[in-house]
Amino acid sequence: MHDIVKDYYGRQLASSEDLKTSACCDPTQLPAWLKPLLARIHPEVLSRYYGCGLVSPALLDGCRVLDLGCGSGRDVYALAQLVGERGEVVGVDMTEEQLEVATRHREHHREAFGYARDNVRFLHGYIERLNELGLEAGSFDVIVSNCVVNLSPDKEAVLDGVSRLLKPGGEFYFSDVYADRRVPAEVRNDPVLYGECLGGALYWNDFLRLAHRSGFADPRLVEDRPLEVTDPALAAKVGNVCFYSATYRLFKLDGLESACEDYGQAVIYRGTIPGHESRFVLDKHHGIEAGRVFPVCGNTWRMLGETRFAPHFDFVGNFERHYGLFEGCGATIPFGRTSADDDPDCGCC
Numbered sequence: 001m002h003d004i005v006k007d008y009y010g011r012q013l014a015s016s017e018d019l020k021t022s023a024c025c026d027p028t029q030l031p032a033w034l035k036p037l038l039a040r041i042h043p044e045v046l047s048r049y050y051g052c053g054l055v056s057p058a059l060l061d062g063c064r065v066l067d068l069g070c071g072s073g074r075d076v077y078a079l080a081q082l083v084g085e086r087g088e089v090v091g092v093d094m095t096e097e098q099l100e101v102a103t104r105h106r107e108h109h110r111e112a113f114g115y116a117r118d119n120v121r122f123l124h125g126y127i128e129r130l131n132e133l134g135l136e137a138g139s140f141d142v143i144v145s146n147c148v149v150n151l152s153p154d155k156e157a158v159l160d161g162v163s164r165l166l167k168p169g170g171e172f173y174f175s176d177v178y179a180d181r182r183v184p185a186e187v188r189n190d191p192v193l194y195g196e197c198l199g200g201a202l203y204w205n206d207f208l209r210l211a212h213r214s215g216f217a218d219p220r221l222v223e224d225r226p227l228e229v230t231d232p233a234l235a236a237k238v239g240n241v242c243f244y245s246a247t248y249r250l251f252k253l254d255g256l257e258s259a260c261e262d263y264g265q266a267v268i269y270r271g272t273i274p275g276h277e278s279r280f281v282l283d284k285h286h287g288i289e290a291g292r293v294f295p296v297c298g299n300t301w302r303m304l305g306e307t308r309f310a311p312h313f314d315f316v317g318n319f320e321r322h323y324g325l326f327e328g329c330g331a332t333i334p335f336g337r338t339s340a341d342d343d344p345d346c347g348c349c
């Protein structure tokens with residue numbers, strides 16, 4: 001599988017235009033804050049972007065970030081501006097042609113960002129074998145990945161490596177492709193469908209099980225959108241399987257429980273996160289308005305209280321008394337429902 005994927009991204013695709021599905025983000029849908037960041041990125045890097053979501057969580061200034069499967073570096077260079085000169089972004093990819101483009105433009109970006117020192121690094125390697133890259137355990141605040149984990153033949157090894165490299169309270173914030181069912185063998189074994197990020201996509205509930213096994217007890221869905229297979233011959237092969245691009249955040253926190261439990265707690269957002277002054281979106285079900293008392297389960301409390309977000313919240317309550325399962329914790333397919341932006345009062349999980 002590694003060779004098929006290297007060939008696809010190293011030799012067959014020359015630019016995002018060559019993709020045969022709508023997995024890649026539509027540039028017209030980009031948020032306003034991202035546009036000035038992308039405007040400083042070299043056109044050759046932009047033209048070889050194959051991501052399927054936005055991997056820029058809030059509050060990155062000064063953070064150390066790792067990008068798994070960074071390709072030609074679009075997200076690395078966008079994140080390099082968000083972490084600032086005090087931070088660092090490390091990109092890992094196995095395809096030499098992709099890394100060549102990324103590394104060739106390092107100096108261009110240092111100058112474009114006005115930095116005295118280069119704050120990015122690119123490593124050639126496999127995301128299943130992060131332990132071979134000389135990266136220190138527990139040394140990253142945030143790990144991102146954009147449309148890559150589906151391509152890995154050993155997704156559990158990827159999540160285990162992520163867990164090892166994250167600091168306590170750090171998070172894996174990543175976009176990937178998921179299916180509404182287990183992908184049949186004829187789709188999985190088709191080299192083009194695999195290269196297009198569909199063949200290797202996990203059934204969403206298998207992903208949740210895998211995440212739990214790697215110690216990420218409560219994966220949070222941030223956003224999702226259905227994907228279209230635009231090529232008619234490929235669409236016929238895919239049949240009734242529905243694919244989604246989805247962004248999840250997985251916090252490395254020891255105390256998280258496998259369900260959202262109610263301890264009668266609440267948080268109040270101080271409105272102090274730059275760029276998110278009126279509302280902080282933790283995930284698809286938690287759009288937290290500044291100044292408002294917002295009831296939360298124990299897991300959400302920890303995601304806000306034991307991470308880099310803690311100084312931006314006031315916390316009401318504790319873990320002394322348990323009131324049962326937090327209302328609204330669901331177990332059906334999580335994709336395609338309203339977002340936190342459409343439903344401001346929703347505090348469920």
Ligand SMILES: C[S@@+](CC[C@H](N)C(=O)[O-])C[C@H]1O[C@@H](n2cnc3c(N)ncnc32)[C@H](O)[C@@H]1O
Binds near residue numbers: 006074128153
């Ligand atoms: C769909 S592209 C996404 C690239 C980049 N994240 C972006 O948004 O443009 C997938 C990338 O992941 C890399 N990749 C796939 N599997 C990998 C693996 N097992 N280890 C390292 N890199 C991998 C490929 O070389 C390719 O550059």
